[in-house]
Amino acid sequence: MAISVLIVDDDSVVRDLLRQFLHERGVQVSVLHDGGALAHRLELERPSIVVLDIMMPNTDGLRALRMLRASGDDIPVILLTGRTSVNDKIAGLQAGADDYLAKPFDPRELLARIETVLRRRANVPSRPEPCARERVGRFELDFVTRSLVDGDERIALRDSEFALLKIFMKHPYKVLSRVLIHDLLRGDDLSFRDRGLDVPIWRLRRIIEDDPSNPRHVQTVRGQGYVFVPDIDGAAFDSRVA
Numbered sequence: 695m696a697i698s699v700l701i702v703d704d705d706s707v708v709r710d711l712l713r714q715f716l717h718e719r720g721v722q723v724s725v726l727h728d729g730g731a732l733a734h735r736l737e738l739e740r741p742s743i744v745v746l747d748i749m750m751p752n753t754d755g756l757r758a759l760r761m762l763r764a765s766g767d768d769i770p771v772i773l774l775t776g777r778t779s780v781n782d783k784i785a786g787l788q789a790g791a792d793d794y795l796a797k798p799f800d801p802r803e804l805l806a807r808i809e810t811v812l813r814r815r816a817n818v819p820s821r822p823e824p825c826a827r828e829r830v831g832r833f834e835l836d837f838v839t840r841s842l843v844d845g846d847e848r849i850a851l852r853d854s855e856f857a858l859l860k861i862f863m864k865h866p867y868k869v870l871s872r873v874l875i876h877d878l879l880r881g882d883d884l885s886f887r888d889r890g891l892d893v894p895i896w897r898l899r900r901i902i903e904d905d906p907s908n909p910r911h912v913q914t915v916r917g918q919g920y921v922f923v924p925d926i927d928g929a930a931f932d933s934r935v936a
Contacts, residue, residue, distance in 0.1 A: 698722035698853070699808065700739065702729055702755070703747040703774065712745070715801040721808075722853065729758030733765060737864070738878055739857055740769070743808055748775035748786065756789050763790035770811050772804070828863055830902055830924050831911055835859060842901065849901060854879075858894050859902070862912065862922035871919040895920065 699716060703709050704727050713723045726735055729746065730753035736744075748755035759771055773791045775782065786794045792811045795804060827834045833842040833849075840856045842849040851859070861870070861878050872891050879894075899906040913921050 696720065696722055697743070697808065697812065698724070698741040700724050700726060700735065700741040700744045702726045702732055702744060702750075702758070704728065704750045705747070708747070708774075712801060712804070716805065719805065721805070729753040729755050732758045733762060733767070736762075736767060736769065738860055742812055743770040743772065743792075745772050745774060745804065745808070746791075748773055748777065748782075756786065759786075759789045759791060770815050772807055772811060774799075774804075828924075830859070830863065833902060835863065851901070852897075854894055855898055855901065858898055862920075863924065866922050866924050869915050869918045869921050875920065 697720075699721055701709055701712055701723060703712075703725070706727075709725045709727070713725060716723045722741075724739060724741065726732065729750050732744070732746070732753075746755045746759060755773055755775070759773070762769070762771070770792045771790065772793045772795060773786045774795055774797060775786070776797045783794050792815065793807050795807060827836050827843070829835075830842070833844050835841075836843055836848075837860075839848075840851050840853075842851060857879055858875070861875060875891060895912060896906070899909050899912055902911050903909045911923055913923060915921050
């Protein structure tokens with residue numbers, strides 16, 4: 695299974711360098727610029743491991759990690775920091791970090807530490823999804839295998855398709871703007887482009903809609919964004935009261 699890493703760092707230079715380095719080595723990478731949004735991001739995306747910088751404005755890495763562990767989430771975390779004292783390292787490990795790497799560092803060492811932590815944690819699962827499956831029209835979305843189930847047929851989803859569908863399923867019958875969907879999907883990863891969601895939406899509609907040209911689950915609300923209707927035989931959506 696491919697390794698996926700969420701990098702949480704307010705330094706765009708560090709984020710870009712690590713993203714490029716890890717991408718070139720076959721690692722899937724997403725990024726986030728503030729620790730305060732970490733818990734929410736992990737509700738939408740479950741990477742193999744989080745690389746978390748300590749020194750960030752607003753919510754620093756230690757506080758974000760303590761909040762994460764207090765919620766019961768045991769996802770692997772490696773802390774990055776410019777602090778090198780023994781006390782700082784101990785504080786990070788006591789907060790629940792799996793490893794600790796001082797800046798500046800060689801990206802090759804970070805990758806080695808990521809692989810070591812994942813090998814060590816191979817038999818320790820991260821927090822499971824709150825619900826194993828949820829209904830989407832004639833399909834069931836299996837959160838464990840990240841696939842759609844229709845009777846005996848199972849359709850594997852790309853990471854981007856799963857993430858987009860999960861966002862919609864967490865906000866049924868609510869109009870989501872294109873900017874909001876972009877931020878939930880990408881965070882700091884890419885700057886917003888008005889037509890940037892066209893292809894992901896089109897791909898998702900081809901999978902879950904009976905007629906993608908006349909979508910009933912992922913509906914366009916002109917001038918506002920999209921609304922997700924999981925049960926087309928149940929409550930109807932009326933954009934006039936949205």
